[in-house]
Amino acid sequence: MNLGQTQQRIRWITLAILVGSAILLTVLDSTGALSGVMGFVRDPLTYISSWTSARTDSVADIVAGPRNLETALQEIDRLRTENDTLRKENEQLLEDAGEAQILRQMFDRAAETPEYRRITADVIGQDTNPAIQSILINKGYDDGVRVGMPIEAARGLVGQVYRVTNNAAQVALLTETASAIPVRLGSTRATGMLRGAGRGALPTIDWIDLQYDVQVGELVTTSGLGGKFPENLVIGRVVNVERNEAELFQQATVQPAVDFNAIEIVFVVTEFNTDNTEIFSEGP
Amino acid sequence: MGNHVYVALPVMAMLAILQSSVLSRFPVLGVVPQLLFLVALVWGIARGIEEGLIWAFIAGLFADLFSIAPLGVSSLAFMAGVGGPLLLQRALPPRRLPVAMFMAMLGTLVYLAVYAVALRLFGFGASLSGLTELLPLLAVHAVLILPIYLLMDSMLRALRPRRVEF
Numbered sequence: 001m002n003l004g005q006t007q008q009r010i011r012w013i014t015l016a017i018l019v020g021s022a023i024l025l026t027v028l029d030s031t032g033a034l035s036g037v038m039g040f041v042r043d044p045l046t047y048i049s050s051w052t053s054a055r056t057d058s059v060a061d062i063v064a065g066p067r068n069l070e071t072a073l074q075e076i077d078r079l080r081t082e083n084d085t086l087r088k089e090n091e092q093l094l095e096d097a098g099e100a101q102i103l104r105q106m107f108d109r110a111a112e113t114p115e116y117r118r119i120t121a122d123v124i125g126q127d128t129n130p131a132i133q134s135i136l137i138n139k140g141y142d143d144g145v146r147v148g149m150p151i152e153a154a155r156g157l158v159g160q161v162y163r164v165t166n167n168a169a170q171v172a173l174l175t176e177t178a179s180a181i182p183v184r185l186g187s188t189r190a191t192g193m194l195r196g197a198g199r200g201a202l203p204t205i206d207w208i209d210l211q212y213d214v215q216v217g218e219l220v221t222t223s224g225l226g227g228k229f230p231e232n233l234v235i236g237r238v239v240n241v242e243r244n245e246a247e248l249f250q251q252a253t254v255q256p257a258v259d260f261n262a263i264e265i266v267f268v269v270t271e272f273n274t275d276n277t278e279i280f281s282e283g284p
Numbered sequence: 285m286g287n288h289v290y291v292a293l294p295v296m297a298m299l300a301i302l303q304s305s306v307l308s309r310f311p312v313l314g315v316v317p318q319l320l321f322l323v324a325l326v327w328g329i330a331r332g333i334e335e336g337l338i339w340a341f342i343a344g345l346f347a348d349l350f351s352i353a354p355l356g357v358s359s360l361a362f363m364a365g366v367g368g369p370l371l372l373q374r375a376l377p378p379r380r381l382p383v384a385m386f387m388a389m390l391g392t393l394v395y396l397a398v399y400a401v402a403l404r405l406f407g408f409g410a411s412l413s414g415l416t417e418l419l420p421l422l423a424v425h426a427v428l429i430l431p432i433y434l435l436m437d438s439m440l441r442a443l444r445p446r447r448v449e450f
Contacts, residue, residue: 125304127351130316130418131396131403134352136304162352170352177408178352200414 102265105154110267116230117271119143123263124168131199133173133260134159139268140167148228150269156234156257157181157222158266169268172196173260174235175203182226183235185252186219188212194220194235194254202239205252212250214241220254230272288335292327292342296320300346313420317428318392320347325366325391326429326436329384333370340366357402365395381430388429389422396421 110118121143125136139145141164151158151171159179162172172178179196183205190212192205208214218238224231240253299320308316320343328336344359351358369387376383400415 125301125350126308126316127353128300128303128308128318128320128347129351129353129358129399130318130421131399131414132351132353132408136350170350172352176352198408198414200417 099264102154106265106267109152109154113230113232113272115273116269118267118269119145121145121169121266121268123266127170133176133196133199134162135171135173135260135263135266137169137171137266137268138167140165140169142166143268144270145169145268146270150222150229150233150272152233152267152269153258153263153265155259156236157229158258158260158263160228161268171266174256175199175201175260179203181229181235182223183220184223185212185214185238186221188214188218190214191223191225192249192252202253202255205238205254206249208250208252210243210245210248210250214238214243214250214252216241218252220252230269288327288331289338289342292339295323296339296343296346299323299343300350303347304350312424315418315421315424317421317424318347318395319428319432320344321362321365321392321395322388322425322429322432323436324362325369325388326384326433328366328370329373329387329433330437330440333367333373336366336370337363353403353408354406357399357406360402361395361399364398365391365393368394381433384429384433385426388425392422392425 106120110116119139121137121139123135124138127134127136135158137145137151145161145164147161147164149161151161157174159171159173159176160181161169162178163170174181174194174196175198176196177198179194181194182191183194184191185205185208190208192208194203194205196203205220216238220235220238222229222231222233222235234257236254236256236258238252239255241250242252243250303316303319307319310316321340324336324339324343327339340362341359344357344362345355347358347362348355369391372390373383373387376386396415396418
């Protein structure tokens with residue numbers, strides 16, 4: 001046998017062993033027979049692999065970083081703009097919802113007493129003097145507003161027109177000392193005169209007859225007596241009663257139903273039903 | 285009356301609108317600062333008692349236009365509140381800002397006292413508790429006068445530079 005044929009044979013045997021070993025390993029590994037051995041080999045390899053991979057990721061991040069940062073900054077700008085737009089929309093929606101609620105309450109109030117004639121007016125200012133409580137509305141003489149007309153909000157009586165110009169009116173709040181309103185108490189039906197006590201004090205009802213047992217929490221409404229205010233306009237609730245048996249009359253303090261600091265829209269009651277008292281002033 | 289009156293009229297008109305429609309919506313410590321009064325007081329500090337009183341008068345008129353108080357009541361109160369402290373100005377040390385703060389507090393106190401009495405006379409009497417509620421106005425005015433003073437002082441200096449003689 002020459003040298004060339006011997007070398008050729010060795011090559012074929014090596015190849016067969018390699019192929020056989022490969023097939024054997026494949027079979028053994030597929031049956032799980034090599035798991036212990038393979039774990040022993042793989043563990044250090046995977047450790048090295050993970051370390052290398054981490055370094056590679058860092059390098060890749062450094063290389064790819066600027067591009068991603070730019071994208072992220074653009075995204076932040078876009079989201080900021082979107083956020084601003086959505087905030088504005090949200091504020092507008094909240095404003096609209098608040099206004100819609102006020103208008104709904106006003107509508108409900110107007111529906112309760114359809115026989116009254118009303119003008120809606122916006123509150124455009126408050127009294128410039130700190131000790132006085134009045135508001136300025138944007139309807140005046142040209143709109144049919146006259147001195148003395150009652151002003152109401154959705155929750156109840158606000159006050160009375162005190163001064164009128166052509167296109168605006170000054171309204172004295174019912175808490176103001178210049179204000180005097182004939183009222184009736186809800187359950188006892190007692191009548192009295194509600195007087196404002198000025199800034200920092202709640203209005204009080206004077207001249208309530210002692211025969212009535214006035215309770216805290218009683219509803220206070222206008223009595224309609226005198227003809228300057230319509231009947232049954234809500235004013236507030238009794239929060240305190242001062243009763244002294246030695247006196248002829250008792251007094252009650254009232255918490256107004258209207259939050260005067262938060263009024264935005266009011267009704268000017270321009271016409272309402274009153275009892276005709278002119279017959280009493282006619283001569284015989 | 286000098287030319288300053290022609291300045292006072294539009295300034296006070298504008299401030300009265302601002303006072304009624306804007307400032308009243310933003311109370312500080314439960315009170316609304318009286319911008320018209322403060323501007324009149326600052327003008328008085330800067331330009332003397334005479335002009336200060338005229339400005340206080342005009343300020344009061346415009347304030348009453350947006351109030352149910354009788355016209356002129358605020359003028360009285362403002363003039364007392366501006367004139368009183370300005371009379372003491374010469375007796376006070378020449379430290380501009382602390383003096384302005386002191387004058388704002390004193391002036392506000394005088395203004396409120398005169399105002400309460402005047403309102404009583406016209407049937408608008410404020411209760412004692414109501415007036416007590418207004419006392420934070422002293423502190424608010426003492427602070428607020430500083431930016432107004434600095435602003436008006438710089439404006440006046442810019443409009444009328446001081447004459448320098450060599």
